[in-house]
Amino acid sequence: MSLTRPDLDALPAYVPGRSVPGAIKLASNEVPYGPLPGVVEAVTEAVAGVHRYPDMGVTELRGRLAERLGVDTERIATGCGSVALFEHLFRVACLPGDEVVYPWRSFEAYPIIGATTAAKSVRVPNTADHGHDLDAMAEAITERTRIVIVCNPNNPTGTAVRKAELDAFIDRVPANVIVALDEAYREFVTDPSVPDGLVEYGDRPNVVVLRTLSKAWGLAGLRIGYLIGSPEVAAAVRKVVTPFSTSLAAQAAALAALNQEPEMRRRVELVVAERARVVEAVRKVHPDVPETQANFFWLPLGEQSAAFAAQCERAGVIVRAFQGDGVRVTIGTPEENDAFLGAL
Template identity: 90%
Template sequence: MSLTRPDLDALPAYVPGRSVPGAIKLASNEVPYGPLPGVVEAVTAAVAGVHRYPDMGVTELRARLADRLGVDSERVATGCGSVALFEHLFRVACLPGDEVVYAWRSFEAYPIIGATTAAKSVRVPNTGAHAHDLNAMADAITDRTRIVIVCNPNNPTGTAVRKAELDAFIDRVPANVIVALDEAYREFVTDPDVPDGLREYGDRPNVVVLRTLSKAWGLAGLRIGYLIGSPEVAAAVRKVVTPFSTSLAAQAAALAALDAEAEMRRRVDLVVAERTRVVEAVRKVYPDVPETQSNFFWLPLGDQSAEFAAAQERAGVIVRSFQGDGVRVTIGTPEENDAFLGAL
């Protein structure tokens, strides 16, 4: 007799980017330049109070985010990274048997979250250019659909949806279906035709934007993200968030990181410059690498993915293989990227 749900036996576990001692890690979409100025000091000061619970309402950080984004703080919810906020969003929107539509391949946590909330995942294949097929995603919406996810830029392919096609898509989504815009990599977008989801669609009650401080803001090890939605949706999410899950250290670090936005932008510019250089070099060997608007790029290697990743590992570089589909490579420092290119 099983003590756990039998349907979870077929569910793949989330696979993190591997860390190998002495190797260069280009597997987890981290920014390689260390914490932003002031973050270590803020965390150190916060540690003196860890015998106390943190502010459960995350009041100061939510106010700072709201002011920065030009929204009311009642529209903001925070959590243990944007992935945790997706878990909470599924929980407040879906009953068992309800459907969630998303592209595939996209962020590998979506099917895991769907299964653990008893929602049915409806995966819509990407286009031949490794991008969302928004027309097919709109066609996949049924009376049971509660959420449709647009990952923009898409993880792991790096491709991005532009404004005209996203406008048309959102216009087709029924008002009782949540459009969740996963913008974890928004800071790396340089294409002016790729819309800021909050600015363009934030006035629509059924649009929710999810972002993180783990990537461009350099707080991957502290896990903090935020959601902006209608007051009703944000309040429901805050209601189901695990109490005190936004830790004292994470709140302090986030506030300090937001004070260092200029330095964050400078580091993002370094990543974007390297992205251009590395992708141009890789295309001389693998011309099918799609355009990327993130801090990583996609090698559509199919069945050769594991072999490619193993060859890079032998050269001391760790990349992320998605078996049977492709390889995702994070942009690192120039020296790290040169090591990857040398192994190519």
């Protein structure tokens, strides 16, 4: 007799990017330049109060985000990274048997979250150039669909959906289906035709935008993200969020980081410049690397992915292999990127 749900036996566990002592880690899409100025001091000060619970409503941070984004505070929910907010969104939108449509390959947490909320995953294969097939995704929507996800830029392929095609797609989605725009890598987008989901679609009641402070803002180790939706959706998410899951240290760090937007932008520009240099070099060996708008790029190596990652590891560089599909490589410092190119 099993004490746990038997359907989870077939579900793969989330696989984080590996950390190997002494090796260069280009596997987890982290920004390599350390915490933003003032973050360590803010966390240190906050630690003195860890015997107290944090503000469960995350009032000050939600207010700061609302001011920065130009939205009402009631439209914002925070959580333990944007992935946790996806969990909460699934919980408030889906009953057992309801469907969630998303591209594949995409963020590997989507099927895990779907299964644990008893929602049925409807995976729509990516196009030949590793981007979303929005027409096929629209056709996959049924009367049981509750959420459709657009990961823009897409993790792990780095590809991005442009405004004209996203406009047409969202117009096709029924009003009773949530369009969840996963914009975890929004800060790295340089193509002006890739829309800001909040600016372009934030006035639509069924559009929800999810973002994180883990990537460009350098807070991966503290886990904090936010969701912007209609007041109704945001309130429902806040209702089911694990109490006090946005920790005292995370709230303090986020507030300090948001004070450093110019420095964040400077570091993003360094990443973007390296992205262009590295991808150009990689394409001389693997010309089928797709365009990327994130802080990583995709090597579509198929069945050779694991062997390639193992070869990189022997050279002291850790990349992220998705067996049978490809390898995701994070953009690091120039020296780290040169080490990868040497391994390549």
